[in-house]
Amino acid sequence: MTVIKRKMTQVRPFFKLRTAKAKDVKYIRKLIYGLIYNESIEFYLRIIVSKFFFVFIIAFILKLIHLHSGITIFDVIFTIIVVVYLIRSLFFLFHPFYSPVNWKKYKLIESDRGLIVGCTAIDYYKHCSILGNLYVKKAWRKRGLGSALLKFSIKKIDRPIYLVSKKKNINFYKRNGFILVSWEDLPSTVKASFKIYQPHPRLWGYPLCFMQYKGHNTVAFTYEI
Numbered sequence: 001m002t003v004i005k006r007k008m009t010q011v012r013p014f015f016k017l018r019t020a021k022a023k024d025v026k027y028i029r030k031l032i033y034g035l036i037y038n039e040s041i042e043f044y045l046r047i048i049v050s051k052f053f054f055v056f057i058i059a060f061i062l063k064l065i066h067l068h069s070g071i072t073i074f075d076v077i078f079t080i081i082v083v084v085y086l087i088r089s090l091f092f093l094f095h096p097f098y099s100p101v102n103w104k105k106y107k108l109i110e111s112d113r114g115l116i117v118g119c120t121a122i123d124y125y126k127h128c129s130i131l132g133n134l135y136v137k138k139a140w141r142k143r144g145l146g147s148a149l150l151k152f153s154i155k156k157i158d159r160p161i162y163l164v165s166k167k168k169n170i171n172f173y174k175r176n177g178f179i180l181v182s183w184e185d186l187p188s189t190v191k192a193s194f195k196i197y198q199p200h201p202r203l204w205g206y207p208l209c210f211m212q213y214k215g216h217n218t219v220a221f222t223y224e225i
């Protein structure tokens with residue numbers, strides 16, 4: 001009997017860029033978990049702690065006013081406020097687990113084995129659009145996939161595109177045709193949508209930048225898609 005030995009050749013992974021479908025919801029949700037709990041957890045905790053701090057200061061002042069009077073109505077009110085705030089914070093922190101995913105606004109990058117490795121979402125407004133939730137799984141980064149997904153997602157957008165970025169990603173976006181914009185120069189719709197990201201003391205040490213697409217693509221690397 002003759003045995004035919006086949007030489008295995010390494011196949012370069014093939015990626016597909018596409019618009020999301022309803023069946024992708026559970027994969028998109030997983031990517032959102034990755035984005036929030038691996039990349040943005042500090043941001044979420046800062047928001048929660050800064051608000052909690054405010055509640056705590058008010059309660060402390062109230063307690064100082066009624067220092068010698070056992071349990072007062074203020075203590076009861078304070079306890080209620082803290083409990084309500086804690087519950088709200090938990091909902092805020094775990095919102096990716098229960099809030100519905102609007103899959104229609106997502107673009108995806110998928111490997112040849114059907115593995116969805118990255119996503120981004122676009123919100124359309126009357127005079128502008130906002131690109132958000134850009135995320136590529138850690139193991140698949142630095143191969144041009146993020147840039148390819150970005151390019152694919154914005155190529156048909158017919159109105160100004162804005163985004164908010166962590167400082168460490170600024171070069172990535174600049175390479176892909178975005179420029180920095182100050183908070184003051186953002187359109188009011190974008191400001192309203194970015195309210196939570198606006199310059200604020202709670203974000204000291206966690207600077208966020210606002211960027212607008214200018215269409216001049218300077219990406220200098222290539223990767224087969």
Ligand SMILES: CC(C)(COP(=O)(O)OP(=O)(O)OC[C@H]1O[C@@H](n2cnc3c(N)ncnc32)[C@H](O)[C@@H]1OP(=O)(O)O)[C@@H](O)C(=O)NCCC(=O)NCCS
Nearest residue numbers: 039134135136141142143144145146147165166171172221
């Ligand atoms: C930001 C993010 C989407 C980029 O995805 P990515 O697939 O790594 O993007 P790319 O591979 O196109 O580019 C990333 C870097 O790799 C480099 N690169 C790309 N292809 C390369 C290659 N073949 N060889 C070497 N380097 C390469 C690029 O030059 C780029 O460098 P830069 O960041 O200095 O510009 C990804 O890092 C991510 O998901 N981060 C966490 C989530 C996040 O921060 N999202 C954005 C919210 S602001």
